[in-house]
Amino acid sequence: MRVLITGGAGFIGSYLAEAYLKKGDEVYIIDDLSTGSLENIKSFQNNPHFKDRLFVFTDSIFNHDLMLELTGTCDAVFHLAAAVGVRYILDNPLESIKINIQGTEKVLELCAKFKKKVLIASSSEVYGKHLHAPLVETDNIIYGPSDKFRWSYAASKLMDEFTALAYFRTKGLKVIIARLFNTVGPRQSGAYGMVIPRLTEQALKNEPLTVYGDGTQSRTFTFVEDVVKALIALMENDAAAGEVFNIGGTEEISIFNLAEKIIKHTGSSSEVVLIPYEKAFEKDFEDMLRRVPGIEKIKKFIDFDPETDLDTILRHVIAYYREKLTSSSLI
Numbered sequence: 077m078r079v080l081i082t083g084g085a086g087f088i089g090s091y092l093a094e095a096y097l098k099k100g101d102e103v104y105i106i107d108d109l110s111t112g113s114l115e116n117i118k119s120f121q122n123n124p125h126f127k128d129r130l131f132v133f134t135d136s137i138f139n140h141d142l143m144l145e146l147t148g149t150c151d152a153v154f155h156l157a158a159a160v161g162v163r164y165i166l167d168n169p170l171e172s173i174k175i176n177i178q179g180t181e182k183v184l185e186l187c188a189k190f191k192k193k194v195l196i197a198s199s200s201e202v203y204g205k206h207l208h209a210p211l212v213e214t215d216n217i218i219y220g221p222s223d224k225f226r227w228s229y230a231a232s233k234l235m236d237e238f239t240a241l242a243y244f245r246t247k248g249l250k251v252i253i254a255r256l257f258n259t260v261g262p263r264q265s266g267a268y269g270m271v272i273p274r275l276t277e278q279a280l281k282n283e284p285l286t287v288y289g290d291g292t293q294s295r296t297f298t299f300v301e302d303v304v305k306a307l308i309a310l311m312e313n314d315a316a317a318g319e320v321f322n323i324g325g326t327e328e329i330s331i332f333n334l335a336e337k338i339i340k341h342t343g344s345s346s347e348v349v350l351i352p353y354e355k356a357f358e359k360d361f362e363d364m365l366r367r368v369p370g371i372e373k374i375k376k377f378i379d380f381d382p383e384t385d386l387d388t389i390l391r392h393v394i395a396y397y398r399e400k401l402t403s404s405s406l407i
């Protein structure tokens with residue numbers, strides 16, 4: 077099979093590419109390296125078993141001719157390219173909306189033209205400001221007003237979902253929507269507000285671990301390899317077309333307790349410091365206080381069991397950052 081991965085040099089895309097290469101498939105990556113990096117694919121790019129089956133295009137999904145050729149060539153498309161991360165969205169508000177809405181529309185249009193099955197990466201952000209748990213795919217959605225810009229990411233991903241479902245309904249496009257909850261693992265960058273890499277780097281440098289708000293906001297974290305298994309299984313499942321799925325773990329932890337866990341795992345001498353949201357972000361920032369996925373639906377379609385627990389995930393991430401920081405002599 078030939079698989080096209082937009083955003084394939086990103087964190088999740090690089091694991092997905094590697095998984096398909098290991099299965100013996102051909103992988104085509106298009107990535108403009110805005111938040112991704114060739115470093116993410118370096119470990120497998122030069123593997124002699126993969127070399128002839130991996131094709132990397134450092135370009136934007138807005139390059140119409142290239143996307144036309146790649147979509148026409150491949151059998152299945154994973155659309156992961158997006159503006160990602162709260163920090164990134166707040167710093168690049170207009171560009172983020174363009175990539176997330178117009179970019180996805182472009183991908184869907186081409187997949188419909190060539191009748192190629194496509195999986196769209198959506199986000200748990202789509203749910204908005206709920207406090208209940210678990211969040212299920214049929215829940216209502218609650219956002220803040222449009223001058224609170226963090227909701228633009230959620231709204232743009234929701235628009236992607238509507239557009240994808242409209243292509244399914246009107247053109248019969250086989251499209252799957254994956255609402256990813258916090259996905260973590262080695263290679264994830266802390267530069268755009270992702271909490272585990274950010275706190276891990278701080279702990280390894282023995283700097284204060286900066287937790288926003290009062291630290292009681294909670295999340296679940298899913299290991300990237302568990303997520304990738306689910307993405308592949310959904311792509312292989314004919315009944316998944318036209319459906320929306322939560323993908324995430326169910327082990328809920330407050331960010332304060334997460335920070336303390338990271339200090340313990342790293343053996344750091346750091347302390348946890350609480351930073352008010354208005355100091356960390358724009359004055360009118362709002363956080364999602366709780367985000368726990370209901371995974372009953374996905375379990376009915378595929379064998380989904382996110383088996384990697386948080387302690388194991390942290391050990392992997394800490395080992396990765398320890399090596400990275402040591403090689404750049406920062407610790």
Ligand SMILES: NC(=O)c1ccc[n+]([C@@H]2O[C@H](COP(=O)([O-])OP(=O)(O)OC[C@H]3O[C@@H](n4cnc5c(N)ncnc54)[C@H](O)[C@@H]3O)[C@@H](O)[C@H]2O)c1
Binds near residue numbers: 085089179200
């Ligand atoms: N990591 C998570 O916890 C999480 C949670 C929810 C949803 N998601 C979604 O999963 C997908 C992958 O996220 P990730 O965590 O790997 O982030 P990432 O930033 O590592 O990956 C996104 C990739 O898209 C690329 N990209 C951006 N604009 C592009 C363009 N115009 N053309 C080509 N490439 C472009 C970036 O360079 C990057 O490599 C995204 O759609 C994201 O919204 C991720």
